[in-house]
Amino acid sequence: MSNDAGACRLRVRYVKEGRLAHLGHLEVMGTVLRSVRRAELPFEVSEGFAKRMRIQFSQALPVGASSVAEYYDLLMPVRLDAQEALDRLKAATPTLLAPQEARVLPRRMPALEAWANRALWDVDILGEDVTPDAVRDGIEAALQKGTLEFMRGTKPRTLDLTSTLVSYELEAISGGADDDGGRGVHTRGVHLGLDTRVTERGSLRPAVLINAVLGRAPNRVCRLSQWHEERDGSLTSPMSVG
Amino acid sequence: MRRERENLFYLLEPLLERVERPSRYLNHEWGAVEEQDGPFHVCIMYPDVYDVGLPNLGIAILYDELNRQDGISCERAYLPWIDMAGFMRERSIPLLSLESSSPVASFDLVGFTLAHELVCTNIVEALDLAGITLRADEREEDEPIVIAGGPSAWNCEPVAPMFDAVLLGDGEGAITNMAQCVREAREEGVSRREIWRRLSLLPGVYVPALYDVVVDETSTRWGYCVPKEGSGAPACVTKHCIASLQKTEPVAQRIVPYLTVVQDRLTVEILRGCARGCRFCQAGMTYRPVRERPKEQIVEAVGRGLETSGYDECCLSSLSTTDHSECASILHELYGQLSERGVRISIPSQRLDSYGVEMATSARSSRRAGLTFAPEAGSQRLRDVINKNVTDENMEAAARNAFANGYRRMKLYFMMGLPTETDEDLKGISHMAEHVADIGREVCGKRAKVTVGISVAVFVPKCHTPFQWEGQLPLEETHRRQRVMLHAATDRAVRIAYHDAETSLVEGALSKMGRTGFDLVLAAWRRGCRFDAWTDQFSFERWADAAADIGLDLENIACERFDLDARLPWDHTSPGVSKGFLQREWRRAMEGVTTADCTMTQCTGCGVCPALGVANELAGERA
Known part of the structure; x- marks a missing residue:
């Protein structure tokens, strides 16, 4: 840890879009680390023989999910103008993971991953037979039960749905018959908005919920925002903190 | 269409x-x-x-x-x-x-x-x-x-x-x-x-x-x-051969992957070719002459490559990196420039002498990963046969120096099935590993956790080498010799791993065959063979069945010795090394006579320079 008075953290909001939605969290982290080096930003390195960049990420986004609200904190030994850092990062990062905002924050703050504990998701479930009523019935039945049982890899898991699912909204999608350009893609289905909470015992992944209630995967999952939920229930955005 | x-x-x-x-x-x-x-x-x-x-x-x-x-x-x-x-x-x-x-x-x-x-x-x-x-x-x-x-x-x-x-060639x-x-x-x-x-x-x-x-x-x-x-x-x-490596772009690698790949780092080729003359080594014969990049070009390229890629590790690559005449100085300079950015410099393997260890130490290579050396054979006699010009004293000095510099793990590469090999040579592999472990305990103290891993590949005769006329060991004999080596190792600090004999046999058969080999390849693919270099995908049974489909036997192909004067399936291609040189080297091997490295002594007459109109291009004096 740096004792330098100029030490700070650079908080960056970035996106994960298009085909890069298929990147795993480790792959995104690796790409960001390399982008920071390419941008030639100052960064702190860990102590010890293997010196590693000191950087913190918000909670992992599932493979296949896109996002317009991902965050990382880069610990810097010297203060740098946020706009300059953002410009340098933009020029050094693949467009589909492009940084959107940057802020310089105090060096000492809670780690992002645990701090950002609320998220809003946008989910599309396409198919001629997928209706808002069917999805609502499935979610309500799961809420009645209170828990979700699912497999992660080969391991069975149980998640408390009543504490991790804050709210949801449903809307029918009805696209034109030829919207898919003849590629056989459904344009009818359901649009689902999910508000989720991370608890000490787990977090709700949209794909897990959809799989549990409909027995299939969603067509598109996008994280729209992340916040920190205070004890009184009020929400703080990662970029407005401090 | x-x-x-x-x-x-x-x-x-x-x-x-x-x-x-x-x-x-x-x-x-x-x-x-x-x-x-x-x-x-x-x-x-x-x-x-x-x-x-x-x-x-x-x-x-x-x-x-x-x-x-x-x-x-x-x-x-x-x-x-x-x-x-x-x-x-x-x-x-x-x-x-x-x-x-x-x-x-x-x-x-x-x-x-x-x-x-x-x-x-x-x-x-x-x-x-x-x-x-x-x-x-x-x-x-x-x-x-x-x-x-x-x-x-x-x-x-x-x-x-x-x-x-x-x-063929560059x-x-x-x-x-x-x-x-x-x-x-x-x-x-x-x-x-x-x-x-x-x-x-x-x-x-x-x-x-x-x-x-x-x-x-x-x-x-x-x-x-x-x-x-x-x-x-x-x-x-x-073969097509470029006369000078320094006229080529040193930072060719520009694409940075998202996923973790097998060598996830920047690679800068610091020299091409190797003239050490190991008689089993195809690359050593086919990549001649030796062409070194100058130190300034390497240092500039590593800095530029890291800057544009964002990698935190750079490998100085070649067939024998620590043979570069300015290697120690390059490592010293790079370490001085890059260590504070958390950048690691790696070299593929070390020269088997104390000089090689000094270079690894100056690159600050990971003590945890240990050092890797390739003595290739377990006795001086057999090392002379294969022209691996290292001695027991070199090995001892390298081990002593490495343990004294804080390393606790050593990895040694060997081959089995080399021409003229005896059971004594195989036992020598285990004994050499145990001796290295003894040195480790002597230098680091009895309570230090010293380990010596040895990896033993099966020798596969390759074309355009002095051993191209040799046959491979039959499967049963390979397995017997593996047991001889295992039984000779009693030290718990020594860990032995060996290559799959069946995979090597297929590799050996394909290395021997001419165009008929395509029928075997097709038959194997039709039986479902693919990704054969992946141990979990390789099926010897499918390969053996494929050979039987076309009336052949893999062992019979791979183990066949060729007459020294026979016209070979690859004689219509040439890396510049003359067949006469290879025949002479084979005879010297059988007599246990070594041949020097022409970058350190004088021309050994391999024929590459006159045939291709090129010469060794060194950046300095080799030590």
């Missing part, structure tokens, strides 16, 4: 959530060339999955060079893993390039890297997935021209029928010449046969279809190749 060039990513995208490691198929990496306007389109393919193929420096060099040419665009392709290939076949999705997601069969020129013998079934798989006719001489006029090159292009006969042309310059040749020929609208003829006139280019295989009393049972009458092809194709 040539396939239409069109972006078919939309067909692949729905499959991504259903396959392992979807990031293999994404493209859009940092440094990839997105503008692919052509009009002449080249696709270079590494016939294995993305994570294995992406770090290949050869492909990076060719990709960089071709994309700099006016009117030529170059893309990449890799072989989809089994899950994705299955889905693609089910849905009739052809093999696609990465950059534009166009069918590989729509390209003008398709190039394969021949990385090692065991990629052969993957090449068949790739062509089949692409929908390109397997045999060059059966391809339609407008199908892509399919070429190959790389370290395993020597004795390419078992895969040669699939290629319109094979490049790719720099030659790949552009080949692309321009095909481009001009296509613009003129000439026949495929005429394209072959024109390609065959380029330096280092071998066109298999212009040669007949002759089997007679002067040859082995696999015959030898002679140019077809009136073809105009040369009787012997000599």
